[in-house]
Amino acid sequence: MIVLGIDVGGSALKGAPVNTKTGRLLGERHRIEIDSPCPTVQGLAAARAIARHFKWSGPVGVGFPSVILDDHIGVVGNLGKNWEKKNGAVLFSRATGGRAKLFNDADAAGLAEMRFGAGKGQMGSVLMLTMGTGIGSALFFRGRLMPNLEFGHIPWRGRPIERFAAAAVRKRRKLTWPEWAKRVNTFLAVAERICSPELIIIGGGVSKKADKWLKYIKANAKVVPARMGNDAGIVGAALAWEQAGK
Numbered sequence: 107m108i109v110l111g112i113d114v115g116g117s118a119l120k121g122a123p124v125n126t127k128t129g130r131l132l133g134e135r136h137r138i139e140i141d142s143p144c145p146t147v148q149g150l151a152a153a154r155a156i157a158r159h160f161k162w163s164g165p166v167g168v169g170f171p172s173v174i175l176d177d178h179i180g181v182v183g184n185l186g187k188n189w190e191k192k193n194g195a196v197l198f199s200r201a202t203g204g205r206a207k208l209f210n211d212a213d214a215a216g217l218a219e220m221r222f223g224a225g226k227g228q229m230g231s232v233l234m235l236t237m238g239t240g241i242g243s244a245l246f247f248r249g250r251l252m253p254n255l256e257f258g259h260i261p262w263r264g265r266p267i268e269r270f271a272a273a274a275v276r277k278r279r280k281l282t283w284p285e286w287a288k289r290v291n292t293f294l295a296v297a298e299r300i301c302s303p304e305l306i307i308i309g310g311g312v313s314k315k316a317d318k319w320l321k322y323i324k325a326n327a328k329v330v331p332a333r334m335g336n337d338a339g340i341v342g343a344a345l346a347w348e349q350a351g352k
């Protein structure tokens with residue numbers, strides 16, 4: 107089926123119609139910058155603009171950077187508190203004019219990597235991490251997702267560990283790649299202590315620059331960069347819509 111996938115990130119919304127059978131985008135992705143934190147009206151206007159750009163009124167899968175329980179937005183790290191406790195499916199359906207469903211953004215990206223990317227055919231325990239403004243996490247076992255895992259919010263020195271090791275921290279603090287990788291190793295050690303995955307897939311923008319950091323990564327599990335790059339969030343949001351059923 108064709109679903110409009112929208113990936114809500116810390117600095118932009120990105121979307122495109124996706125063929126869920128092939129995992130391919132059916133048009134060049136449309137990106138709209140947002141403020142950080144982002145007022146709800148601004149974020150929803152961006153979603154509306156993406157739907158209009160593709161003249162879309164069909165199903166809309168939205169990957170959103172928070173826990174999502176029963177379509178409701180949970181604690182929001184980076185977009186701002188004004189989103190919290192709202193029924194995101196209702197908000198995004200109204201904004202886009204299509205039937206929207208909401209999922210955690212890392213869960214969505216993980217679904218895409220498991221189906222079409224670095225996790226394809228992996229039946230053991232796989233931990234997908236997205237490195238961006240925050241750290242997203244998704245855990246799979248025998249191909250099935252355990253939703254709403256929030257490894258980025260493990261406390262570290264009194265703060266969520268994503269504020270120590272996310273990709274945005276590298277840029278903000280002007281860390282070298284080895285310095286950043288050392289922080290990621292600290293994070294991975296904590297994550298491995300909790301769930302002992304066989305495979306760790308690292309996604310987000312850094313997945314395209316794996317030559318810069320992968321050689322410094324130390325973990326018990328095999329660590330590989332994600333293969334779907336920035337499209338994983340969009341494709342995964344569409345897959346999640348289809349999986350959730352009509």
Ligand code: BGC
Pocket residue numbers: 170171172173181182183184210211212213236238239240241242243256258259268
């Ligand atoms: C949020 C997660 C999200 C991650 C990546 C974190 O701050 O709590 O839900 O998956 O950022 O966007």
